[in-house]
Structure formats: structure tokens, C-alpha cells
Amino acid sequence: xxxxxxxxxxxxxxxxxxxxxxxxxxxxxxxxxxxxxxxxxxxxxxxxxxxxxxxxxxxxxxxxxxxxxxxxxxxxxxxxxxxxxxxxxxxxxxxxxxxxxxxxxxxxxxxxxxxxxxxxxxxxxxxxxxxxxxxxxxxxx
Amino acid sequence: xxxxxxxxxxxxxxxxxxxxxxxxxxxxxxxxxxxxxxxxxxxxxxxxxxxxxxxxxxxxxxxxxxxxxxxxxxxxxxxxxxxxxxxxxxxxxxxxxxxxxxxxxxxxxxxxxxxxxxxxxxxxxxxxxxxxxxxxxxxxxxxxxx
Numbered sequence: 001x002x003x004x005x006x007x008x009x010x011x012x013x014x015x016x017x018x019x020x021x022x023x024x025x026x027x028x029x030x031x032x033x034x035x036x037x038x039x040x041x042x043x044x045x046x047x048x049x050x051x052x053x054x055x056x057x058x059x060x061x062x063x064x065x066x067x068x069x070x071x072x073x074x075x076x077x078x079x080x081x082x083x084x085x086x087x088x089x090x091x092x093x094x095x096x097x098x099x100x101x102x103x104x105x106x107x108x109x110x111x112x113x114x115x116x117x118x119x120x121x122x123x124x125x126x127x128x129x130x131x132x133x134x135x136x137x138x139x140x141x
Numbered sequence: 142x143x144x145x146x147x148x149x150x151x152x153x154x155x156x157x158x159x160x161x162x163x164x165x166x167x168x169x170x171x172x173x174x175x176x177x178x179x180x181x182x183x184x185x186x187x188x189x190x191x192x193x194x195x196x197x198x199x200x201x202x203x204x205x206x207x208x209x210x211x212x213x214x215x216x217x218x219x220x221x222x223x224x225x226x227x228x229x230x231x232x233x234x235x236x237x238x239x240x241x242x243x244x245x246x247x248x249x250x251x252x253x254x255x256x257x258x259x260x261x262x263x264x265x266x267x268x269x270x271x272x273x274x275x276x277x278x279x280x281x282x283x284x285x286x287x
Contacts, residue, residue, distance in 0.1 A: 018207055029208060031215060094209025098153050102204070105151060127158040128214070131199075135152045 003118060004060045005048045008070050010079035013040035014095040017084075038082060043100075044123040045074060047108065051115025061114035073107040097122055097130035105132040154201045154268055155211045159221055161230035164191040165246040168235075189233060194248075195273040196225065196255060202265040212265045224258040248274040252282035260284065 015038040016030035026034045033039070047070065051060040077087055083095040089103045101122040109117045121131040167184040168177050177185045184190070198221070202211045228238065234246040240254045256270045271281040 016209070020207065029213065093206075096204075096209035098155060098204045098211055099209045102151060102153060121156075129156040130211075131154050131156065132151055135150055 001050050002053055002060050003048050003050050005046050006066050007046050009044050010075055011042050012078050012081050012083050013038040014083040016094050041124050046121040048119040049115040050118040069111045097124045101130040101132045154199045156199045159196045161226050162193050163229050163232050163234050164189040165234040167245050169245050192274050197271040199268040200265040201268050220262050225255055248272050248280045252280045256282045
């Protein structure tokens with residue numbers, strides 16, 4: 001099995017707010033992330049696909065195709081957007097790294113037809129990230 | 142707030158990186174002076190030396206639909222600060238961390254010690270501790286159950 005990883009970046013704004021909480025609870029639980037005007041990050045996304053190289057092409061999947069899938073499913077949807085208001089898949093969810101990475105997994109998995117989506121890792125900052133993978137497959141380091 | 146569709150088939154982990162600077166000396170009484178020099182080389186210098194350590198931890202658990210989080214980052218940061226950064230940062234690992242009076246403070250052993258200190262973080266499972274001793278050396282420990 002070969003693991004192939006492609007990295008992309010996108011920039012987006014968000015805020016953390018749960019209308020079921022009081023204003024004080026929102027401030028206490030979410031801290032600075034509760035600022036009603038929002039704030040932004042440069043996100044880095046790493047997408048890993050696992051598979052056997054095709055004997056003819058030598059590829060697990062065509063990187064150009066993966067690039068297009070990421071462009072269509074992630075960049076066009078999320079880059080330079082306000083995640084709370086402009087990404088329907090996140091509606092009703094707090095746009096934390098954990099929730100965004102799960103949304104991205106669910107967007108990508110059905111689009112990948114060569115190889116299998118193995119891991120999606122999303123960095124919100126260089127020191128904070130969330131990752132998603134199928135429960136049976138431990139992430140490979 | 143709408144309940145998020147948590148699929149059991151997907152596992153989500155949260156990773157966080159922290160830093161501390163500390164000194165250590167690699168030396169064991171079980172070996173002779175010459176053997177210590179042979180095994181540990183420059184790291185056996187009696188006065189010790191230091192590193193800027195990067196500690197990357199990963200936790201897993203259910204995403205709380207009310208907060209969107211596996212664990213509140215402020216709680217996690219405070220826990221790591223109390224259990225690891227405060228006792229380790231700008232310290233001599235050999236002299237100031239009780240576990241290293243007996244054990245050699247190699248980064249392998251530092252990984253295990255930090256894992257022990259963090260494994261009781263409430264409401265989430267500690268998946269692994271990865272330490273970069275320098276930008277060229279990294280060590281990882283996932284506990285004994287994995």
C-alpha cells in the first residue's frame with residue numbers, strides 16, 4: 001500500500017457561538033473565538049489517499065484529478081468565506097477544526113474513486129489541528 | 142443547535158503542539174565512564190546540554206454538539222501547562238523531574254513520562270505523544286494498550 005498526500009491552503013473566517021448558551025456562557029466557553037465579528041485563519045489541509053500504484057501509470061491516483069477535487073470541494077466552498085454563514089454543510093454546527101475536518105472528509109470520500117481516502121488533517125494554526133480517518137484504520141505516521 | 146451527524150465509523154482526533162526548553166544529560170550508573178561516553182557521546186557531557194522540545198499531543202473522543210469540540214482547548218492547555226510545561230520548562234530534567242533520577246532522560250523516556258502525566262486528561266482519550274527533540278529527531282509513544 002502506498003500513501004499519497006496532497007496539501008492545500010485556504011483562508012476563511014469564523015466565530016464560535018451557540019444560541020442555546022447565554023452571552024456569558026458563550027464568552028466563557030469560547031473565549032476570544034466568540035467575538036461576534038469573527039476572525040480568520042490560514043488553514044492548511046493535508047489529504048492522504050491510500051492505494052496500490054496502477055501497473056500502467058504507476059499512480060495511486062492522478063494527482064491532477066485530486067487537485068481538481070480539492071479545488072472544487074474545498075477551495076471553492078471555503079476559501080475566503082465566512083464559514084458560519086457561507087458553507088451550508090456547516091450550518092447548525094460550530095465551525096471548529098473538528099467539525100470542519102469531518103465535513104471535508106464527507107465531501108471528499110465519495111469523490112475519490114481510485115485508492116481510498118485514508119486521512120484528512122486540517123491545521124487551523126501550525127500548533128492546532130484536527131484529523132479524521134476511518135475507525136478501523138489507525139493513522140499512519 | 143442541530144445535533145451533528147456523528148458517524149461512528151469516523152474517528153476524529155485533535156492535535157496540539159507545545160514547546161518547552163530544558164537541559165539533560167544522558168548517563169547511567171549501570172555503565173562505566175568509558176561505556177557512557179561510547180554510548181551517549183556528546184550527550185554524556187557532565188554539565189548537560191539543552192534542547193527546545195516540541196511536544197505534539199493527540200486526543201480523541203466524541204465531538205460535543207453544543208461546542209463542536211472534543212475538549213475545550215483552554216482546559217487542555219491548562220492541563221498540559223500544569224502537568225508538563227510548568228514542571229519541565231527551563232529545568233534540568235535529570236535533577237528536577239523525579240522520574241529521571243532513576244531513568245535516563247532520553248527523549249524516548251521523556252515521551253513515556255509525558256504520556257503518563259497526560260493520560261488522565263478528563264473526557265478524552267490520549268492517543269499519542271510525539272516529541273521533536275530537534276527538527277531532525279522525533280519520538281512517539283502511543284501507550285501500551287494500542
